[in-house]
Amino acid sequence: MDISSLAPDVQHFLGQAAYSELGEFEALARAVATAPNLAVKEGLSSAAGRALSKHHGLITEIRRRDHDPATEMAPFVTGLDEFRSKTSGADWHELLLSCYLAGGLLDDFFIRLSDGLPRDIGPRVAQLLGEDSGTDVLVHELQTAIENDTALGSRLAMWGRRLVGDTLLVARSAMPAACSAAAAEARIEPVFTELIAAHTRRMDGLGLTA
Amino acid sequence: MDISSLAPDVQHFLGQAAYSELGEFEALARAVATAPNLAVKEGLSSAAGRALSKHHGLITEIRRRDHDPATEMAPFVTGLDEFRSKTSGADWHELLLSCYLAGGLLDDFFIRLSDGLPRDIGPRVAQLLGEDSGTDVLVHELQTAIENDTALGSRLAMWGRRLVGDTLLVARSAMPAACSAAAAEARIEPVFTELIAAHTRRMDGLGLTA
DSSP, X not given: OOGGGGOOOHHHHHHHHHHHHHHHHHHHHHHHHTOSSHHHHHHHHHHHHHHHHXXXXXXXXXXXXXXXXXXXXXXXXXXXXXXXXXXXXXXXXXXXXXXXXXXXXXXXXXXXXXXXXXXXXXHHHHHHHHSOOOTHHHHHHHHHHHHHXXXXXXXXXXXXHHHHHHHHHXXXXXXXXXXXXXXXXXXXXXXXXXXXHXXXXXXXXXXXXX | OOGGGGOOOHHHHHHHHHHHHHHHHHHHHHHHHTOSSHHHHHHHHHHHHHHHHHHHHHHXXXXXXXXXXXXXXXXXXXXXXXXXXXXXXXXXXXXXXXHHHHHHHHHHXXXXXXXXXXXXXXXXXXXXXXXXXXXXXXXXXXXXXXXXXXXXXXXXXHHHHHXXXXXXXXXXXXXXXXXXXXXXXXXXXXXXXXXXXHHHHHHHHHTOOO
C-alpha cells in the first residue's frame, strides 16, 4: 500500500503544484527584497530562480497537454494564498524559515504524489521538483542567526512547529478526494510520517527542536 | 566618435549592470505579487525570470573573473535602490510602466556601453542583455488599460516622462568618470539621443505621448 495507488488527477496535480511553486517563488522574492546584505540577497535570488524554474517547468507540462495554466491553477488560489499569508512570518527570519520548511515539505509531498501520475509525466515531474532548491543560503543564514541569539532560536522553533501543521493541512487538502475514506487514510498515514520525519531533520539541521 | 571609445571598466560595468538587473527583477516580482489575475501573474513571472536570468548571467561573468559578486555590486546599491524607490509608482500600472520603460532603457544603455568592453566579454554580455525580456505581457496590460481609461492614460504619460528623466540620470552616472569632460560629452550625446528615441517608440507603442 502506498500513495501511488491513489492516482491523483493529472491536471489537478499540475495546477496545484504549479501554483504552490509560484507561491514559494513569491515568498523567496520577498526575502530577496528585504535581505540584510548583498551576499545573502544574491544567494536568495538563486533560490527564488529555482522555485520559479520549477513553476515554469510545471506550466510547460500544463501547456503540453493543451490546457490553460491560469485555468488549471485557479481552483487553488484561495487556499494557497491564505496559506502563504498565514505563514509569511513576523520578520525576515520567520519568512526564511517558512520558505525553507514549507518549500521543502511541499516539494517532498508533490514528489511522492507524482508516483501515482501516468508514466509519461510522473518521473519527469519528480525530477523537476527534486532539483536542488538552492536553499543552502537559507540554512546558513538561519543557523548563524540561531547560534547567535537564543531567544530567536526559541521563537523560530515555535514558528517551525506551527508551520509544519499549516503545511501538512495544505498537503492533506491536495490529496485526491477519494482519500477521505478511511481505507485511504491508512495508505496516507505512512507518507505523512515520512514527510514529518524529513521536516524534523530540517529542524534538527538548524539546531531547532521539532 | 562613439560610446565604445569610452571603454568602461569591466568590473564597474558588470557590478552595476548586475545590480540593475536585480532591481528590475525585484520590481517585476512585486508586480507578480500584486497582479490582478492569474494569467497576468503568470506572464509577469516569466518576465521576472528573464530579468533574473540576465542578472545571474552577469554574476557568472563576475565569478569567471574571480571576483566576488557582492563586492562588485556594493558601490551601486545606494544609487540604484534610490532610483527603484523613486520609480516604484503609486499603483500597479505605474509599477508596470516603470518595469517596461526603465528596464528597456537600461538594457539598451548597457548593451551600447558593452561595445567598449574587451572582445572576450563585450559581445557575450551584449547577447545576454539583448535576450527577449518577456515584456509583451506588460505592453498588453498597459495598452488595454490606457485604451479603456483616458485619465489613466494621461497620468501614465506624465509618469513615463518623469521616468525617462530619472532613468537617464542613472545611465549618465553609469558612464566612466572621464566622460564628464566636455570632449566626452560630445560622444555621449548621440547615444542618449538614440536611447531617448527608443524610449519614445515604447511610449508611442502604448499610445502615450512621450
